[in-house]
Amino acid sequence: MRERSIGRLTVYRRALLELEEQQTHVFSHQLAKLTGVTPAQLRRDLMPVGYEGSPNRGYEVTGLLASLSAYLDGPGSHNVALIGVGNLGRALLTYFTARTPNLTVVAAFDTDVDKVDRIVSGCRVHHLDRLEAICAEAEIHVGILAVPKDHAQEVARRMIQADFTGILNFAPLPLELPPHIYVENVDLTMSLEKVNCFAQQKIRSRQPIKEA
Amino acid sequence: MRERSIGRLTVYRRALLELEEQQTHVFSHQLAKLTGVTPAQLRRDLMPVGYEGSPNRGYEVTGLLASLSAYLDGPGSHNVALIGVGNLGRALLTYFTARTPNLTVVAAFDTDVDKVDRIVSGCRVHHLDRLEAICAEAEIHVGILAVPKDHAQEVARRMIQADFTGILNFAPLPLELPPHIYVENVDLTMSLEKVNCFAQQKIRSRQPIKEA
DNA sequence: AGGTGTGAAGGGTTTCACAGCC
DNA sequence: GGCTGTGAAACCCTTCACACCT
Numbered sequence: 001m002r003e004r005s006i007g008r009l010t011v012y013r014r015a016l017l018e019l020e021e022q023q024t025h026v027f028s029h030q031l032a033k034l035t036g037v038t039p040a041q042l043r044r045d046l047m048p049v050g051y052e053g054s055p056n057r058g059y060e061v062t063g064l065l066a067s068l069s070a071y072l073d074g075p076g077s078h079n080v081a082l083i084g085v086g087n088l089g090r091a092l093l094t095y096f097t098a099r100t101p102n103l104t105v106v107a108a109f110d111t112d113v114d115k116v117d118r119i120v121s122g123c124r125v126h127h128l129d130r131l132e133a134i135c136a137e138a139e140i141h142v143g144i145l146a147v148p149k150d151h152a153q154e155v156a157r158r159m160i161q162a163d164f165t166g167i168l169n170f171a172p173l174p175l176e177l178p179p180h181i182y183v184e185n186v187d188l189t190m191s192l193e194k195v196n197c198f199a200q201q202k203i204r205s206r207q208p209i210k211e212a
Numbered sequence: 213m214r215e216r217s218i219g220r221l222t223v224y225r226r227a228l229l230e231l232e233e234q235q236t237h238v239f240s241h242q243l244a245k246l247t248g249v250t251p252a253q254l255r256r257d258l259m260p261v262g263y264e265g266s267p268n269r270g271y272e273v274t275g276l277l278a279s280l281s282a283y284l285d286g287p288g289s290h291n292v293a294l295i296g297v298g299n300l301g302r303a304l305l306t307y308f309t310a311r312t313p314n315l316t317v318v319a320a321f322d323t324d325v326d327k328v329d330r331i332v333s334g335c336r337v338h339h340l341d342r343l344e345a346i347c348a349e350a351e352i353h354v355g356i357l358a359v360p361k362d363h364a365q366e367v368a369r370r371m372i373q374a375d376f377t378g379i380l381n382f383a384p385l386p387l388e389l390p391p392h393i394y395v396e397n398v399d400l401t402m403s404l405e406k407v408n409c410f411a412q413q414k415i416r417s418r419q420p421i422k423e424a
Numbered sequence: 425a426g427g428t429g430t431g432a433a434g435g436g437t438t439t440c441a442c443a444g445c446c
Numbered sequence: 447g448g449c450t451g452t453g454a455a456a457c458c459c460t461t462c463a464c465a466c467c468t
Contacts, residue, residue, distance in 0.1 A: 004437070010405040014384065027449070036386025040439060043451065055449040056446050072405065074412045080404070091303030092400070099401050103408055142411045144404065165418075166411025168404050172226065174248025180418060182410035184403050188304070189311050191396050192292070192356065192380050193222040193284065196315055198394035199354045199378025200286045206377075206392060216459070239427070252461055255429065267427040268468045 005045045006072070011035045012042065013068045017101075020061050027058035069102070077139045078103045081164075083155055084147035085110040085125050088170060092144055094121045105144070107134050128155070132162040142166040149173055217257045218284070223247045224254065225280045229313075232273050239270035285314060289351045293376075294320040295367055296359035297327050297337050300382060304356055306333045317356070319346050340367070344374040354378040361385055 015034045019026055028039040035042070046053075051067035053059040082093050085108050096105050108125045110116065116127045126134055134140075143164050147155050152171030159167060166182045169175055172190070175183055227246045231238055241251040249257075263279035265271035294305050297320050308317050320337045322328065328339045338346055346352075355376050359367050364383030371379060378394045381387055384402070387395055 002436090006409050007399075007402050007406045010402050010409070011384070011399070014401070029449090034386075038439075039449095040441095041437090044438080047451075053450060054446070055444085055451095056447095058449075072409045074416065076412060076415070078408060080408070087306045088303050091300050094299045095400060096404060100404060103404060141415060142404075142408050164411075165414040166407040168407045172223070174246075180414055182407060182414055184407045184410075186398070186400070186403055187219075187223070188307060188398070189226070190219050190222050191398055192308060192312060192315060192354075194219045195378040195380045195394060195396045196290060196292070196354050197218050197222070197284045198396075199376075200288060202377040202392055202394055203288070203353060204286065214458090241427090250461070252463095253459090256460080259429075265428060266468075267466085270427075 005048075008035070008037060008041075008045050009049065009068060009072055012045070013065065013072065016061055016065045016068070020065065023061065025057045025060055026064075028053070031059070073102060078142075079106045079138050079140045080104060080142045080144065081106070081131075081135055081140045082108040082123070082144045082146065083110075083128070083131070083159065084145065085112075085115050085120060086146065086148070089144070089146035090120055092146060092170075093123055096144070097121045097123065103142075106138050107140065128158070131158055135162045135164070140164070143168070145169045145171060147171065217260075220247070220249060220253075220257050221261070221280060221284055224257070225277060225284065228273055228277045228280070232277065235273065237269045237272055238276075240265070243271070281314070290315045291318045291350050291352045291354075292316065293318070293343075293347055293352045293355045294335070295322075295340070295343070295355050295357050295371065297322040297324075297332060298358060298360070301356070301358035302332055304358060304382075305335055308356070309333045309335065315354075318350050319352065340370070343370055347374045347376070352376070355380070357381045357383060359383065 012031060012035055015031060028042050032039040032042045049067050049071045051059070051064050080103050082089055082105055093105055093108060096103070105123055108120060108123050109128045109131055110125055111128045113127070115125050118125045141164055143159050145152060145156060145167050149171045152169070152173060153175060156167060156175045156177060160177060160181060165180065167175070169183055169185050170188070172187045177183060224243060224247055227243060240254050244251040244254045261279050261283045263271070263276050292315050294301055294317055305317055305320060308315065317335055320332060320335050321340045321343055322337055323340045325339070327337050330337050353376055355371050357364060357368060357379050361383045364381070364385060365387060368379060368387045368389060372389060372393060377392065379387070381395055381397045382400070384399045389395060
């Protein structure tokens, strides 16, 4: 009951936020349908959260939302930094700025002096040299790492220096970091190649008759 | 031995491509180090591929590469389509165009007439209405779905009509599709919130002394 | 000695199934 | 009756450990 489950809890929360405007209560099978899981899994995921529903009304939406947010976020600031304002970085900045109500990307960093001091999606780009100072100031401990593969390990080390504890890593290589840092890897190329592999299989299994 | 393993196999292949220029043979522990897995897992992943290494030379790089590619891609074309040329879609197009040697994004689609007929990263944008015709012509069966959440289900259905068998889905909702379609979901918001959650935990566990 | 391939064990995650409750 | 919470079972994935090979 860790890793996987936590991810789904954030999905439940997102669905509940939309649901909040429409209804006050929700059953596990309804929320499960909305989020693409089984009712049993949803109930199990909720166990450690400690919020209890009632058998004939289900879960109270606002109450469950509050418990989920307390469980997932805890107290403290939820500022995020983007490191690497390239093609992908800019898109992620725009994406997250519009889509994460409880997290805010408050600073971006790059080594390209042409990008420094520009504003992207309402977020100032700083030189990477200022990482430590700015992140200490803004209490940033979570970073989106979107730099070229060859620089990722080096930049990640600087993030540790700047007291980061969580990294969302888009560089396709295994970062070597101390265990008190949480790293979530997103390997887009791997995902696409995986889809291609299974798609090919599906095609083959679908057309077994072909000039045998 | 499915899902997970296939993803890692694509990672091994990528590492081997870089290795090819430097050495002719590689041991499981070396390749494992490069890709962030244990040697045992790597060897197990390779089992269904059917390529055998030798105890005192390890794996022959080019031979393993050939077997991996045969296993992962099979024959047939490997053309990919992008559906949704928004902020994220454009970035993905650029990203994949530069990074996937064996897959090619050959067509993009959008409903915005201002985007239609433009060229993005060397790829022509077509109106979504032409999806079926163009994808049949170019033998495209894999799609990157990067449209707004509210349109994703509807667009996905059109993709099925156009004979897609694999979808890399960036819309944060569970697509309802027939079982002969493979869907890989990438939920960026979930990933970032997950990082935030664990990062908070790390901070708390690190500083248990605080004005008690 | 130091590799590989793999049966067996281990660990984690999902699903089942049912007691308890309204 | 139909829902929730949860022990138990099933399932999947990873790691261990060792026979075998050079």
